[in-house]
Amino acid sequence: MAFTGDETEVILRQLEEEFWVRHRPPLRLRDKVREGQRIDGHAIELFLNRPAFQRPGKWIEERIARIRYFRSRDAWAIYWQRADLKWHRFEPCPETRSLPEALAVISEDEYACFVG
16 A cells, blocks of 8 residues: 555655755756655655756756665665666665654765765
8 A cells, every 4th residue: 555645745744854955956056956756655766857968958867765665564675776777775774664764874875875
């Protein structure tokens, strides 16, 4: 079962307060870089959009991280995208007990896997 409407509201608020407030592009770049998230089922994908190099009018989505909620064990799994463009469990910290904890791991980015 996907997130309920109330759960989605809480998630969006946590994404804003715990992640985007720290990682949102500066005002002067907002026309060139946009932040976003996609919620699909129990998965949340964080990404940035930017104009494609030498392709006017085209935008490229740069994925930051994927977080998946497992309701059966009340855990949040963290994934990063490797060079093969597939999502892989983030082994230094594969799961957290809450979404804010998962966002803190992604924000810290100790191994430069998410934003670089």
